[in-house]
Amino acid sequence: MAIRSDQGIVLRSFPFGEADRVVVILSPNHGKLRTVAKGIRKTKSRFGGRLEPFTHVDLVLYEGRNLDTITQVSVIETFSHLRDDLDQVIAAGTMVEAVDAVASEGEPSLRLFLLLQRGLRALDQGETSSDLVTAFLLKLAEVIGLAPALDFCASCGRQAQTLRFGFAAGGAVCDNCPTEGAVRLRPGLTAYLSVLAEADLADLPQPDPRFSGEAMGIARRFVEYHLERRLSSLAVLDE
Ligand SMILES: [Zn+2]
Structure with missing residues (x-):
């Protein structure tokens, strides 16, 4: 199997099989990625909280036929401040949901990625107006x-x-x-x-x-x- 590296912002994830999750990520290079994080639902997962929504991560992936498997993940930016406030989390959720609805798989989406990154960063830096x-x-x-x-x-x-x-x-x-x-x-x-x-x-x-x-x-x-x-x-x- 081929190994490649990529990066992106986690949009959402959902349970997959017994202990795994499918993690949907927006990559600037490859658009929407559907990846598998194996064993992430076990208490002692080696991924920790690094694949939470809104996190910008660096990834090493095993390419699979349908889904790529995450073998390594490191955090580039957590946007940790926005998680302290429910209104900020809802605003971030709206941004991520809108991006998820328009992004395509396998298509470079640098502008969309940069827009999401800027939006999350503004929230993280304390912008609270709905105008954002x-x-x-x-x-x-x-x-x-x-x-x-x-x-x-x-x-x-x-x-x-x-x-x-x-x-x-x-x-x-x-x-x-x-x-x-x-x-x-x-x-x-x-x-x-x-x-x-x-x-x-x-x-x-x-x-x-x-x-x-x-x-x-x-x-x-x-x-x-x-x-x-x-x-x-x-x-x-x-x-
Ligand atoms: Zn007119």
Whole structure:
């Protein structure tokens, strides 16, 4: 069997067989990896807590026919601070879930990897505003080629005032365009979203409580609409 090294951020894992887990990892080089950690569910596993979700790890893998087996793992970055706070863990879970939904197996995904790394790092450094997740989702949409129109009308392309948002239309729409299913927005919301879409995740502008909640709702529904699935971590935030 061939041995290779790789690295990535752990997205999730699930039990496999008696004592093993399948660990799903986003690698910058090979996209989504499904790997097996043998014996990880035994009390004295040699992996310890190193394959917990959100951990950036360096791996040595035995290549298998279907799944690669992890033989060595070392931690590159733990993002340990974000684990101390439930809201931060939920926000990280949303990022990981969205990435998991769009990443493909066997396809390099450097931009997606770097986006996730920056998002987790911002959380780890104490960013608590929901604007971080909003900005993350808008950037994720851009990485997969689905950036919503925010500075112009998604329907006619004009730089008109946009007070509605069409999920199927692909973004903000002006009042001249009859767009079925478009929702009305608070004036100024598209500009707020546009700033977040361009912002550095590590240096977000001061959140504005008039816009943050609605901005998150729009970004989330937009990504959900195009991924055709609900982001269940965000559903937890609703409750
Ligand atoms: Zn229009």
